[in-house]
Amino acid sequence: MTARxxxxxxxxxxxxxxxxxxxGGSIDADGAARARxxxxxxxxxxxxxxxPTVRCQETAAALGLDGxxxxxxxxxxxxxxxxxxxxEVGAGEPEAVTRWLTDPASAPHGGESVEDMCERVTRWLAASQDAGGRTLAVVEPEVVRAAVVHVLGAPSAAFWRLDVPPLTATTISGRVGRWNLRLGHPLDSAEAVADH
Known part of the structure; x- marks a missing residue:
């Protein structure tokens, strides 16, 4: 069964x-209106x-999704x-920002490295592929980046080379350990998430 x-x-x-x-801030009024x-x-x-972020929760609600x-x-x-x-971070910690943007294994902020995040998203994708059917996932742009890095088999350094605009859909589909990718289309387009 194909999963999407x-x-x-x-x-x-x-x-x-x-x-x-x-x-932890909210989406703005224009963003909410566009989502609706x-x-x-x-x-x-x-x-x-x-x-779990506030802006993803609010975007889902504005889209009429209960997830x-x-x-x-x-x-x-x-x-x-x-x-x-x-x-602000660059002004106070320029070396740390440079390290963070060039070494996916680093976490100078004391949080999570890009590599760790990519591995976390990869584990979720493996479980989703087994589920079959379509899943809608309202997620932060970095989650989309991590998924795309995995699907393409790209090195985690490619994470920072991907832009994910607000309110766009990126669809992956696959089965038996192989995903295909359809990149970020605006949600207000009639063909935004259509399957080809």
Missing amino acids: VTFISPAMSSSLRQARFDD AAAASLPAAVRVVVS AQAAELAALEVGRWRGLTLA
Whole structure:
């Protein structure tokens, strides 16, 4: 049986606009309105899962989705950098930021490394592939990056080379240990999550 996972990135928030590490803030009014408008473009799903972050929970609600929280799909844990902008961290810890952006095994913030996160998402994907049917997953952009790195068999250093815009759908499908990838389409497009 073919499994499909459609990853939906959260709506815009002030944290995203400011390049701020997640601070638990809400999506903004425009982001919520766009999510509500995009709700009709979602395909039917066997299951819905949502990252535990506030903006993913709020995006799911605005999309009309009621899903279980999936701790395995949590955002990258950035330790003491949480709530700061990348510019603020760069000004205070430039060597640490450089190390973090170039060495996927490092976690100078005291949180989780990119490699650890990629492994966590890979484990979740393995379990999802066995489930069959379509899963909608409202998750942070870094979860989408980790999934794409896995599907492509790319090195974890490729994680930072992937951009995931707000309210886009990235779909993977597969069976027997092999995934195919359909990259981030806007949710308001009629063909955003259509299967080809």
